[in-house]
Amino acid sequence: MKILRRLLITIVLPLLLPVMGHAAPATVKFMSSDADLPAAFVEKFNKENPDKITIVRTEPDYTKMIAEAASGNASDLINIGEGSDLAYYVPRGLFKDITSYLQKSKVLKMSDIDLLGNVNYQFDGKDFGKGPWYGLTKDYNNIGAITYNKEMFKAAGIPFLSETVPITYDEMYALAKKLTKKDGSGKVTTWGYDIGTGWWKFLASDMAYMSGLNVFKDADKSIMNDDPKMSKIWKYFAQMFVDGVVPNVKNPAPSWAGANFQSDRVAIVQLGYWFGAQLRSNPGFEKKYGWAPTPVLVKGGPRVTNTLGATGVVMYAKTRVPDQAFKVFEWYIGGDYGRERATTGWGIPALKSLEPLLPEANAYDKSRKMIALDDAKYFKPWQTSGWTTAPAWDPIWTKNAEALVKGEITMDKFVDNWYSGLNKLFADGKAELGR
Amino acid sequence: MAAITRLGASPLERHKRVSFYIFLAPWLLGFLLLQVVPIAWGFVISLTNRSAFPVEIKFVGLKNYITLFKDTEVLSSYWVSFVYTVANTLIGVVTGFIFALLLDRELPGRGFFRTILYFPYMIPLVAVGWIFRIFLERDTGFLNILLVRLGLLSTGVPWMQQSPMGSILLLSFWQAGWSMIIFLGALSTVPRELYEVATIDGAGYGRRMRHIMLPLISPFIFFQLVMSFIYAMQAFIQPYIMNPRVIRGNWVMLNPPPNDIFFVMSRAYYIISGQHKFAYGMAMLWVLFAFVLVLTILFVKFGGFWVYTEADEKR
Numbered sequence: 060m061k062i063l064r065r066l067l068i069t070i071v072l073p074l075l076l077p078v079m080g081h082a083a084p085a086t087v088k089f090m091s092s093d094a095d096l097p098a099a100f101v102e103k104f105n106k107e108n109p110d111k112i113t114i115v116r117t118e119p120d121y122t123k124m125i126a127e128a129a130s131g132n133a134s135d136l137i138n139i140g141e142g143s144d145l146a147y148y149v150p151r152g153l154f155k156d157i158t159s160y161l162q163k164s165k166v167l168k169m170s171d172i173d174l175l176g177n178v179n180y181q182f183d184g185k186d187f188g189k190g191p192w193y194g195l196t197k198d199y200n201n202i203g204a205i206t207y208n209k210e211m212f213k214a215a216g217i218p219f220l221s222e223t224v225p226i227t228y229d230e231m232y233a234l235a236k237k238l239t240k241k242d243g244s245g246k247v248t249t250w251g252y253d254i255g256t257g258w259w260k261f262l263a264s265d266m267a268y269m270s271g272l273n274v275f276k277d278a279d280k281s282i283m284n285d286d287p288k289m290s291k292i293w294k295y296f297a298q299m300f301v302d303g304v305v306p307n308v309k310n311p312a313p314s315w316a317g318a319n320f321q322s323d324r325v326a327i328v329q330l331g332y333w334f335g336a337q338l339r340s341n342p343g344f345e346k347k348y349g350w351a352p353t354p355v356l357v358k359g360g361p362r363v364t365n366t367l368g369a370t371g372v373v374m375y376a377k378t379r380v381p382d383q384a385f386k387v388f389e390w391y392i393g394g395d396y397g398r399e400r401a402t403t404g405w406g407i408p409a410l411k412s413l414e415p416l417l418p419e420a421n422a423y424d425k426s427r428k429m430i431a432l433d434d435a436k437y438f439k440p441w442q443t444s445g446w447t448t449a450p451a452w453d454p455i456w457t458k459n460a461e462a463l464v465k466g467e468i469t470m471d472k473f474v475d476n477w478y479s480g481l482n483k484l485f486a487d488g489k490a491e492l493g494r
Numbered sequence: 495m496a497a498i499t500r501l502g503a504s505p506l507e508r509h510k511r512v513s514f515y516i517f518l519a520p521w522l523l524g525f526l527l528l529q530v531v532p533i534a535w536g537f538v539i540s541l542t543n544r545s546a547f548p549v550e551i552k553f554v555g556l557k558n559y560i561t562l563f564k565d566t567e568v569l570s571s572y573w574v575s576f577v578y579t580v581a582n583t584l585i586g587v588v589t590g591f592i593f594a595l596l597l598d599r600e601l602p603g604r605g606f607f608r609t610i611l612y613f614p615y616m617i618p619l620v621a622v623g624w625i626f627r628i629f630l631e632r633d634t635g636f637l638n639i640l641l642v643r644l645g646l647l648s649t650g651v652p653w654m655q656q657s658p659m660g661s662i663l664l665l666s667f668w669q670a671g672w673s674m675i676i677f678l679g680a681l682s683t684v685p686r687e688l689y690e691v692a693t694i695d696g697a698g699y700g701r702r703m704r705h706i707m708l709p710l711i712s713p714f715i716f717f718q719l720v721m722s723f724i725y726a727m728q729a730f731i732q733p734y735i736m737n738p739r740v741i742r743g744n745w746v747m748l749n750p751p752p753n754d755i756f757f758v759m760s761r762a763y764y765i766i767s768g769q770h771k772f773a774y775g776m777a778m779l780w781v782l783f784a785f786v787l788v789l790t791i792l793f794v795k796f797g798g799f800w801v802y803t804e805a806d807e808k809r
Contacts, residue, residue: 122747122767125546129772151547244649246632256740256749308738311652313631315742451769454750457739461752487771491545 084110085383089391090117090124091138095197095370100396104387112383121450128153133375135384136391138197142179143368145193146445149182150492155374155381156191157388166389167195171410175438179368187440194373195392196366198406200331201434202258203265203353203364204427205231206338210347211238211249211326220351222426223433225362228266228295228354231327235304238326251304253316253325257453259296261367262329264441266292268363269356273442280444281485283478290474297473300460308461329353332431335423336405345423352430353437362437368449371409407431446488447481455480540777546770558777568778571758572785578659578757579726585666587718590673597674598681608678615671622668623735630654630661654738658755662732673718680714681707709802716801720793727786730759758782 089096093116101114117134127133133153139145148154161167174188176199183190205220212219215238220226226234235251242248254262267274272289276282283289299305306312312319317334319325321341328334338344353364372391378384390396392409401408401416404424408414418424443449455477463473503511540559543552562568597608614622629636630653638650654661688706697705708715734741737751750756750764758778766775 120747121745122763125767125770129546148547151549153547242649246649256742256745306740308655309652311632311655311738312740313634315740450745450748458752487769490543491547491770492549 084108084113085380086113086115087136087380087384087387088115088117088134089136089138089387090119090134091136091372092119095138096391096396100399103395104390112386114387128375131377133377135375135378135380136387137373137375138370139194139373140370141368141449142177142194142196142366142371143187143441143443144448145179145182145373146187146443147448147488149193150184150445152376154193155376155378156193157374157385158191160381160385160388161192164385164389166393167410171393171412173199173407173409173411173414175435176366176369176407177371177409178438178440179366180371180373194371194388195409196369196371196406197392198333198400198408199366199369200333200406201353201364201431201438202255202261202331202367203329204331204430204434205327205329205351205354206320206334207327207349207351208320208323208325208347209349211323212349215326219349222350222430223352225352225355227358228356231354232295232299232304235299235327236302239304247303247306247310249323250306250310250312250319250325252299252327253305253312253319254296254299254328255316255330257450257456258316258329258367259293259456260443260449260452261365261441263292263296264443265353265363265365265439266295266356267442268439269361275442275444280442281446281482281489283481285474285478293474293477294470297460297463297470300464301470307464309464332404332427333406335427336403345421348423350427350430353434362434363439364434364437365439365441367441368443369406404428407435444481444485444488446485451484452481455484536776537780539773540780542773544773544776546766546772554773558774559781561774562777562781567753567756568758568761570753571756571761571778572782574659574754574756575727575729575758575782578662578729578755579723581659581663582666582726582729583719583722585663586670586673586722587715589667589670590675590718591677591715593670593674594677594681598678608674611674612671614668617668619665619731620735622665623732626661626664627654627736630664652738654736658736658738658752661738662736662755665732665736673722676714676718677711680711684710712801713803716798719797720790723793724786724790727782728759729757730763733757733760 089101096114096116098116101116105113119138121140124133124137137154139148145154161169161172172195177196178188180194180196181188181190181192205226207220209219217234217237231252238249238251239247240249264274267289270288270292272286272292273284274289276284276286300307303310306319312324314322316325316328317330317337320328320330321338335348335350338348341347353362355362372388374381374384374388393413397408397410398413398416400406401413402418404418404427407417417428419428459468459473459476459480462468463470468476541553541555543554543557593611597604597611601607617625628634630638632638632650632652632655635650635653637653638647641647642650684707688710689702692702692706733751733755734746734749736755737746737749739749739751741749747763748768750768751760756764759782762775762778762782765771765778
């Protein structure tokens, strides 16, 4: 009797396991902020797919992602800050090639993908916009577009900016200086301009394109271009810190550029179309804020802007549930949630078919949409190097900019340190891959 | 003889031994699997070129350790950690001791004040850090608003940017509750009769403290100094939360603080998670471990001469 029971358990249980497994819904872990994956939509999705897929949102913590990936257990879908970081992660085998899924998808048609905005999600190991697809942007933006506080402009007697003709970067600098206000003790009370952390590298890339320059000296993108013309571009941004037209270590602002702008501490920011949706929470936003296209270097000269690589979603290479993860991916990019996101105007959608959904019910939305689509004609991927990630650039800048503002180093030394710090990062990245 | 006794142990004795090991097993297993193995594994990794996404893992011997001792930024982190440790230990021990002295007396509301002073210690460090971050903010921070209203400052001061280490050390005062509890316990062990006798003999408060209280509670002071030192050398989250640079949401841990407050644990974490250099980060942590171990041994061996003990008397 005992033997019979053991035999039954040994034979029948393994047969039952797949059936039991099939009945249980697959869980798709999705690393994303609540803002980019609201709980209400997750709940709706889970309710509509009770027997098949359950989405579990995980907090977007990139250090945790590294630890999880190192142990082979990262989230199935990952909201990645900058798509351009694919150049770093793909050679390291972190993300899955989803080309075959996209080719078969009925929700996401290849012909519908906006190639301009999604360029950083297609990567052949060397160049963007070629080879396999690893994900899609959730939406993308003209990150150089200007948002300004009309009330501050009015108070300073500055006319509002044109929505069609870009100002130059020098003009913007002059405006920033004029709009920076100090109290009797020299403390800055309002900054003329503020820049997103690390965004100098994106904007400097645009300026390099406009000047016909390359950020890198070599085709391998492992050495910074120390051409004086390129250095001048970096110095443009560094000087902003020295002059105190942006918050610096001597005159710090309480938060990041967007929040400082929203709290009337800053007059001008370059954050892009998406920021218009963010500003909706401010009373009187329609009249208070104005929009202008990404500045140029020379009046009437070439126009260039970029998407910073565009925030998007990729699939973890070792996901155990690729089919289900792709279903969620489809829903996120082109399903209910994708459509909903397009209607709120948080960015230009990844799919061309969703673009008409962008809001334009009032002058405010019309203006920012018109500028975004106009800027989009001049998109060029920012000049990044696959030997490191985009966030890794920033500490080198910040550390040296602080020393520069404190007068501990000269401007030339600042640029030297910036180049040498980055060159070392690139060398480390190469060594990591044995190159 | 002992071996014979062990071999010939009675069933009750054997049962006791088996029980001992069975009861010990869960902790021992956990200790081995969750502490010893990862720590040893970390050491093995430190001898390789292991990164977060290795293509080819190679044994590199002591290369990471040699690089580390040439890396001025890493070395500065050890120094900064050491400076913080000394200051934090002194602040914690002295403040805790003063609180304990005040609250050891029969005062009305003693229990209330003990609770109030211990309370901050119960708040998670991350929350305390954020409280201080907001408290010290230049324009909206309570400290600046108060000082400006009182006319002590004409305008707000960016405390965190001007004195990042000082800002972090403020947290040490908040954590003095732990020391206070230890010292309250210590003070309660001092026989009251000794004070009475000394008082009758004409000793004032200072002499009673110097000749009775301090010698008798010296083992506690020593314990506090050693433990504070070990814990403070491992301080990790404070620089990230009290980072004078702009910190934003989920990017807190990817935004390293300035070198003035970049503690060794915090930097090792950044090197591992932010720069993906697992092996180098592990080497940093092993050097920290060796440093703390050696200093603790030296401290215990040579620093305890002033600690009162009854061991000699018993011998």
